[in-house]
Amino acid sequence: MRSPIAYRPRRTPLAQAGAFAASVYLTSLAVVAFVCSNPIVLAGAGLGVVVAGLAAKAGRALAASARWGFSLGVFIVLVNGLVAQRGDTVIVYGLWLPLLGHTDVSAEALAEGGVLALRILVVMMAFAVHAASVDPDRVLRMLRPLARRSALTATLIARLVPLAAADYVRLGEAAALRGPAAAPVGRAALARRLVAGSLDRAVDVAATLELRGYAHGPPRSARGGPRPRYVARFIVVGIAIGALAVGARIAGVGAYDSYPTVDVATSMPTLLLAAAVPVLAGLPFATATGGWRRRG
Amino acid sequence: MRPVLAAVATSTALACAAAVAACGFGAGPASTGTATLTVTRDYGSGTLLEARDENPPESETVIRFLDNEADITTRYGGGFVQSIDGISGTGTGGTSDWFFYVNGVESPVGSADVRVKGGDRIWWDYRNWTAATSVPKVVGSWPEPFAQSSVEAPKPVRVVCLGVHSACELTADRLVGAGVEARVEDAPVSGANPGSAMRLLVGPWTRVRTDTAVDELRDSPQRTGVFATFKGPTHSGWQLIGLDVSAHPARDFGSGGGLVAALGGADEPPTWIVTGSGGTAVRRAADALDIRSLRNRYAVAATRHGAVPLPIVQRGEGR
Numbered sequence: 383m384r385s386p387i388a389y390r391p392r393r394t395p396l397a398q399a400g401a402f403a404a405s406v407y408l409t410s411l412a413v414v415a416f417v418c419s420n421p422i423v424l425a426g427a428g429l430g431v432v433v434a435g436l437a438a439k440a441g442r443a444l445a446a447s448a449r450w451g452f453s454l455g456v457f458i459v460l461v462n463g464l465v466a467q468r469g470d471t472v473i474v475y476g477l478w479l480p481l482l483g484h485t486d487v488s489a490e491a492l493a494e495g496g497v498l499a500l501r502i503l504v505v506m507m508a509f510a511v512h513a514a515s516v517d518p519d520r521v522l523r524m525l526r527p528l529a530r531r532s533a534l535t536a537t538l539i540a541r542l543v544p545l546a547a548a549d550y551v552r553l554g555e556a557a558a559l560r561g562p563a564a565a566p567v568g569r570a571a572l573a574r575r576l577v578a579g580s581l582d583r584a585v586d587v588a589a590t591l592e593l594r595g596y597a598h599g600p601p602r603s604a605r606g607g608p609r610p611r612y613v614a615r616f617i618v619v620g621i622a623i624g625a626l627a628v629g630a631r632i633a634g635v636g637a638y639d640s641y642p643t644v645d646v647a648t649s650m651p652t653l654l655l656a657a658a659v660p661v662l663a664g665l666p667f668a669t670a671t672g673g674w675r676r677r678g
Numbered sequence: 679m680r681p682v683l684a685a686v687a688t689s690t691a692l693a694c695a696a697a698v699a700a701c702g703f704g705a706g707p708a709s710t711g712t713a714t715l716t717v718t719r720d721y722g723s724g725t726l727l728e729a730r731d732e733n734p735p736e737s738e739t740v741i742r743f744l745d746n747e748a749d750i751t752t753r754y755g756g757g758f759v760q761s762i763d764g765i766s767g768t769g770t771g772g773t774s775d776w777f778f779y780v781n782g783v784e785s786p787v788g789s790a791d792v793r794v795k796g797g798d799r800i801w802w803d804y805r806n807w808t809a810a811t812s813v814p815k816v817v818g819s820w821p822e823p824f825a826q827s828s829v830e831a832p833k834p835v836r837v838v839c840l841g842v843h844s845a846c847e848l849t850a851d852r853l854v855g856a857g858v859e860a861r862v863e864d865a866p867v868s869g870a871n872p873g874s875a876m877r878l879l880v881g882p883w884t885r886v887r888t889d890t891a892v893d894e895l896r897d898s899p900q901r902t903g904v905f906a907t908f909k910g911p912t913h914s915g916w917q918l919i920g921l922d923v924s925a926h927p928a929r930d931f932g933s934g935g936g937l938v939a940a941l942g943g944a945d946e947p948p949t950w951i952v953t954g955s956g957g958t959a960v961r962r963a964a965d966a967l968d969i970r971s972l973r974n975r976y977a978v979a980a981t982r983h984g985a986v987p988l989p990i991v992q993r994g995e996g997r
Binding site for chain 1: 701702703704705706735736737739741742745746752755756757790791
């Protein structure tokens with residue numbers, strides 16, 4: 383079964399914008415989550431990611447990452463509530479836990495955990511949309527000038543790990559086909575065969591790469607590919623969102639403090655910042671609507 | 679139910695029961711009394727903040743008390759205070775940090791793990807620790823640690839008189855005036871402190887120095903945390919030398935200078951010394967046992983002009 387965040391080619395403006403523009407655009411939404419702590423702004427960033435994900439037809443990836451993010455978020459809230467020993471509004475005092483000893487749970491510590499969880503949720507959703515909408519090969523090609531070996535390693539892993547998983551299933555099926563009277567094959571034996579097969583395959587891949595002249599750079603034909611569209615608008619919007627978040631942080635807009643009591647800025651600039659992120663996130667799709675929908 | 683599942687369920691239930699056995703909802707019952715908070719820098723030479731907490735609840739900790747009164751940042755998961763009101767510890771490779779004392783005793787655990795009760799005196803000090811990584815006991819919370827205002831079962835307090843009886847009586851009077859029940863003993867120093875009693879050793883330096891804890895005063899402040907030493911004896915007796923924050927001799931108080939200092943390792947009950955070269959110096963030291971002279975001090979040298987804080991901090995020094 384295909385992973386919900388696995389890449390599938392789609393004819394959406396985000397997919398057509400190319401790896402660089404889509405990465406700038408989606409990373410800017412993650413930047414908002416990293417730079418701002420105000421939950422209102424984080425909610426705005428989350429809404430921006432949802433807008434981008436739905437417009438990029440990556441609803442399954444959004445839903446899956448939201449589920450994972452929510453589960454992780456609940457865990458983070460619980461752990462922060464038990465570990466962080468600050469905050470004025472103590473809900474439970476003197477709770478004794480192994481390793482932690484006596485601990486208090488405060489509303490502020492839970493709120494701080496909630497903000498961390500929201501931040502992680504936004505980042506996970508942004509990168510889930512990225513994974514589902516942007517061709518990973520193009521991302522790796524984009525990174526090749528920066529880290530050639532790492533790009534090659536990542537490319538090979540992206541190919542070989544699914545192959546190894548498929549090999550494991552096939553080996554298991556082959557073992558089962560020997561009949562009920564045959565001695566059962568343990569996992570260790572399967573893993574041993576799998577490792578041996580992977581090593582053989584790795585040698586083959588290395589020989590092929592050498593024969594095809596990988597060290598000489600990509601062939602002329604591989605440098606082309608479909609010409610990306612909507613590049614400028616996604617890059618401009620991405621830079622605008624990132625600059626807005628960083629500028630707001632420097633200007634003190636969207637302040638948030640968990641301790642000693644929760645202090646959430648709800649001023650007009652903060653609300654405008656929170657509203658601006660999803661509006662900006664939807665802008666490149668709105669301006670591209672006419673063309674791509676007719677063609678799609 | 680499978681035996682394994684039953685065992686897991688039973689263990690979980692027992693763990694939950696143990697976890698909630700001594701806890702409750704809300705901030706917890708309040709203790710009686712007023713806890714005080716003082717924030718200083720450079721060995722108490724500059725006061726940055728003073729605050730009070732009336733009848734603190736069970737859940738009140740040192741970090742919560744501080745957090746309510748000052749703007750702080752933390753490290754290592756929130757248990758270690760990195761900065762207070764913008765004054766930041768210099769961290770790895772640095773030489774200045776925040777230290778805190780509860781009733782004159784340096785805390786061996788983080789500020790999130792120390793509960794505050796009514797009567798406690800919390801003192802945060804930002805200091806250079808090059809010459810003394812740890813100063814386990816200080817005199818700056820007088821009448822603590824002897825008053826033991828927040829302790830349900832106070833330990834006995836002994837004034838060990840090793841000479842100069844008038845100074846011993848004065849010491850006992852000052853303790854009684856501060857609400858401390860103390861008895862004066864004319865006991866010879868036997869080396870170690872028997873039991874868990876808190877002691878004030880009062881007498882001339884020649885007698886006081888024979889105590890095991892006090893003998894270490896001849897070493898650097900790195901071991902004792904006391905920035906003073908006695909030199910001699912000379913023809914006029916023992917000379918009290920005050921050290922600066924780098925543990926270098928900074929001031930010679932002569933044989934007339936008395937010393938009030940707190941000693942004792944992290945796990946030992948406090949031992950204070952009220953001493954000097956001769957009777958006059960010892961009486962001066964005993965006369966310095968009051969809040970005005972000792973407040974926010976690590977130790978003091980008692981001179982005829984009044985108490986001089988130790989270490990000797992020059993302007994701009996200690997950072």
